[in-house]
Amino acid sequence: MLAVDALDAGYGDFQVLYDVDLTVDEGEYVTIVGPNGAGKSTVMKSVFGLTTYMGGRVEFQGAEISGLRPEEIITHGIGYVPQNDNVFGSLTVRENLEMGAYILDEVPQESLEAVFDKFPILEERQDQKAGSMSGGQQQMVAMGRALMLEPDLLLLDEPSAGLAPDLVDEMFDRVDVINESGTAILMVEQNAKEALRRCDRGYVLVQGRNRYEDDGQALLADEQVRRDFLGG
Incomplete structure (x- = not known):
């Protein structure tokens, strides 16, 4: 591939x-x-x-x-998750994930649901500002955002x-x-x-x-x- x-x-x-x-x-x-x-x-x-x-x-x-x-x-x-500064701290978890689909006309809900399925804590905290999360949770946000385009x-x-x-x-x-x-x-x-x-x-x-x-x-x-x- x-x-x-x-x-x-x-x-x-x-x-x-x-x-x-x-x-x-x-x-x-x-x-x-x-x-x-x-x-x-x-x-x-x-x-x-x-x-x-x-x-x-x-x-x-x-x-x-x-x-x-x-x-x-x-x-x-191809999706990419950089090592540092890989979330938009002032945006919510959900907004970060939606940014992963910025090239599309609308956010695919099935992709969002698939990310929540892989990272349940992101669904629980989807309204929390990403910058206030722990390092591990921010890494999940970054990976989830990269997965939004499948x-x-x-x-x-x-x-x-x-x-x-x-x-x-x-x-x-x-x-x-x-x-x-x-x-x-x-x-x-x-x-x-x-x-x-x-x-x-x-x-x-x-x-x-x-x-x-x-x-x-x-x-x-x-x-x-x-x-x-x-x-x-």
Whole structure:
């Protein structure tokens, strides 16, 4: 479904990614891990058109999206949840979710109901200002908003960042539910062990280049990967 081939990308004149390859199949759950500064989030942003495209090719559902703007890419069926500042704090939960369908003439009620089904607390608190919610609840709002257009692929950039330890498992459970509903996941995650434990396949990125690729359990079992990137 998603094919990234020999991607070079960065910010302005500063190149971060070198010859990166990556694929996500329909309904698959793929995780990118690696050390800080490896370019993990840059891969995610590059797929969504938020970096400077320098070469290579990105295809989605057989159509090239390399170099397209985010407002064009979203219409192809890709949703994106950034790591930081990912809710409109002064808007209510319901208004945040409705913003996820801004490109449509009207908000699809069936999509809203589907989000409430995945995140029941958002229905309970739909009139609450998003900025007054906990970090974990705000992350649910951000994911719910990205799901309003029923994307085929959801990009998640460090969804557990800043969450209290007791909320991290709940966040991963929510991602599992989204994936089990048929949405493919491409996720960058700091909690590498848990992410690899749950995903179908994983990529290890180092200094902007592919280092390892395998199914999640195989990467967890690889002694070199564990020693160099997973803390033993």
